[in-house]
Amino acid sequence: MHDNLLQLINIHKSFPGVKALTGANLNVRAGRVMALIGENGAGKSTLMKVLTGIYSKDDGEIIYLGNKVNFKGPKSSQEAGIGIIHQELNLIPQLTIAENIFLGREFTNKFGCIDWKKTYDQADKLLAELHLTYDSRKLISELSIGEQQMVEIAKVLSFNSKVIIMDEPTDALTETETASLFEVIRKLKQQNCGIVYISHRLKEIFEICDDVTVLRDGQFIGEKTVAELDENSLIEMMVGRKLEEQYPRISKERGGVTLQVKNLSGAGVNNISFNLHEGEILGVSGLMGAGRTELMKMIYGANPAKSGSIILKGKTIKTNSPSDGLNHGIVYISEDRKRDGLILGMSVKDNMSLNALNNFVNQFGKLQLKNEQKSVDDFVGLFNIKTPSINQIIGLLSGGNQQKVAIAKGLMMRPSILILDEPTRGVDVGAKKEIYQLINQFKQQGLSVILVSSDMPEVLGMSDRILVIYEGTVTGEFSIRDATQEKLMAAAVGKAQEKVNVAK
Ligand SMILES: Nc1ncnc2c1ncn2[C@@H]1O[C@H](COP(=O)(O)OP(=O)(O)OP(=O)(O)O)[C@@H](O)[C@H]1O
Numbered sequence: 001m002h003d004n005l006l007q008l009i010n011i012h013k014s015f016p017g018v019k020a021l022t023g024a025n026l027n028v029r030a031g032r033v034m035a036l037i038g039e040n041g042a043g044k045s046t047l048m049k050v051l052t053g054i055y056s057k058d059d060g061e062i063i064y065l066g067n068k069v070n071f072k073g074p075k076s077s078q079e080a081g082i083g084i085i086h087q088e089l090n091l092i093p094q095l096t097i098a099e100n101i102f103l104g105r106e107f108t109n110k111f112g113c114i115d116w117k118k119t120y121d122q123a124d125k126l127l128a129e130l131h132l133t134y135d136s137r138k139l140i141s142e143l144s145i146g147e148q149q150m151v152e153i154a155k156v157l158s159f160n161s162k163v164i165i166m167d168e169p170t171d172a173l174t175e176t177e178t179a180s181l182f183e184v185i186r187k188l189k190q191q192n193c194g195i196v197y198i199s200h201r202l203k204e205i206f207e208i209c210d211d212v213t214v215l216r217d218g219q220f221i222g223e224k225t226v227a228e229l230d231e232n233s234l235i236e237m238m239v240g241r242k243l244e245e246q247y248p249r250i251s252k253e254r255g256g257v258t259l260q261v262k263n264l265s266g267a268g269v270n271n272i273s274f275n276l277h278e279g280e281i282l283g284v285s286g287l288m289g290a291g292r293t294e295l296m297k298m299i300y301g302a303n304p305a306k307s308g309s310i311i312l313k314g315k316t317i318k319t320n321s322p323s324d325g326l327n328h329g330i331v332y333i334s335e336d337r338k339r340d341g342l343i344l345g346m347s348v349k350d351n352m353s354l355n356a357l358n359n360f361v362n363q364f365g366k367l368q369l370k371n372e373q374k375s376v377d378d379f380v381g382l383f384n385i386k387t388p389s390i391n392q393i394i395g396l397l398s399g400g401n402q403q404k405v406a407i408a409k410g411l412m413m414r415p416s417i418l419i420l421d422e423p424t425r426g427v428d429v430g431a432k433k434e435i436y437q438l439i440n441q442f443k444q445q446g447l448s449v450i451l452v453s454s455d456m457p458e459v460l461g462m463s464d465r466i467l468v469i470y471e472g473t474v475t476g477e478f479s480i481r482d483a484t485q486e487k488l489m490a491a492a493v494g495k496a497q498e499k500v501n502v503a504k
Helices: 044-051 074-079 097-101 116-129 145-158 175-190 202-208 231-239 292-300 322-327 337-341 348-353 369-382 399-412 429-444 456-462 485-492
Strands: 004-015 018-029 033-037 059-064 082-085 163-167 194-198 211-216 219-225 257-266 269-277 281-285 307-312 315-317 330-333 417-421 448-452 465-470 473-479
Touching: 004 044, 018 033, 018 044, 018 194, 018 211, 033 044, 033 202, 044 163, 044 194, 074 082, 082 145, 097 116, 097 145, 116 145, 145 175, 175 194, 175 202, 194 202, 202 231, 211 231, 219 231, 231 429, 257 292, 269 292, 269 307, 269 448, 269 473, 281 292, 281 456, 281 485, 292 322, 292 330, 292 417, 292 448, 322 330, 330 399, 348 369, 348 399, 369 399, 399 417, 399 429, 417 429, 429 448, 429 456, 448 456, 456 485, 465 485, 473 485
Parallel strands: 018 219, 033 194, 033 211, 082 163, 163 194, 281 448, 281 465, 330 417, 417 448
Antiparallel strands: 004 018, 004 059, 211 219, 257 269, 257 307, 307 315, 465 473
């Protein structure tokens, strides 16, 4: 038997109009990693917020190290040894690593002044424990997201945390950073910490977790060891039904060329050319930082191009700003939806229709509110967006449901070219399939889609053709018949320098 560090028993929590948790349970054991999984809106984040005292529970018990507890807020749960690493990092960019780690707890000398030497020495020690080579005097703003996440972990460790909660920790990490995070997790297990690991990436669960707890609609569905499960049985627990074929590919004769990108160069992009056809899904693969997002930003007008041309339906266009892109029917859905895409204080309806209001105006220029509402209702239904009403403030929806709204917002603009940058990051398996079906539906109607994704099975499952980008250049182009995961990977690390010829 493993020591039970923490037990959450029969937790209930309601918000106005939403029962977020109705009888949720979770056990965290020393030296083991507990995956906490469930569809978007299942209640995972709410359960963690109840644990750390951000929300007070309506009912249930929390037992920590054998005692019944009720934390008043994150500060008290942190001091008790429960550390949480949120998806949104909470570090102050203008301060150094050490200042962030010991913020408000700096070491002082006998005169009551901050003992900077000790503060930096202790921070360096923590970084070394995590095998991090950078100096704790470095500013947070100089670190990559992955490095910042490591600093968050160092901070959690500095509290001698016994329970560490990681909420979608690998979302913004490169493969190398993910590998070092897993190393750290293994080390924490050896030190008898208990870890809660929240993720939609099932592969990672099989790689790093020992046990799994599944929530569905706020209810506890079950706890199993990873060894008892395979991917299919796990999905069945999550969505309550068997999920057939994850990638519902449709074959469709592609139409003429809609977009030609010719010798495009600029920051992060080096002489890239490709064509995109009507009714085609062009996958763009590559590792994080390869220049894919920079290329997309240049096409729709957010980043300037130094040279090259963009030809839309036979005409050269200039996209000097995102509104130029929009006016030409090029819609880009950002990978960073929270920062770029949505206005968190506004309602689901207003977010979704914000850029598409022209579609709901009658011949006298008056907004037809009924049409707007119907269209929003249709998308909420199509995407199965979990919200008590379309007037709900979007910041109160679960992360995955916010992403569905962002994609619906793009489609509502009736684009001729839709660029989706990592569209299913943070989205659960059931919702992913709904998004794929919708993309296909629009492809059927002739929409040209660029699908930027680091998820190889997704790119292979959805695209008709795949470009691979490495260090700002195209290192591979594959028709879906010839593409394999190995070939994509080789091109993504710059190995396959010759292009595979496919009909353009
Ligand atoms: N402060 C709040 N006010 C109103 N409703 C809320 C609030 N916080 C969460 N909810 C609702 O509670 C439900 C559970 O949300 P929660 O964020 O816990 O889901 P999740 O499992 O973490 O989802 P995801 O995987 O998408 O992040 C959702 O329907 C959400 O809209």
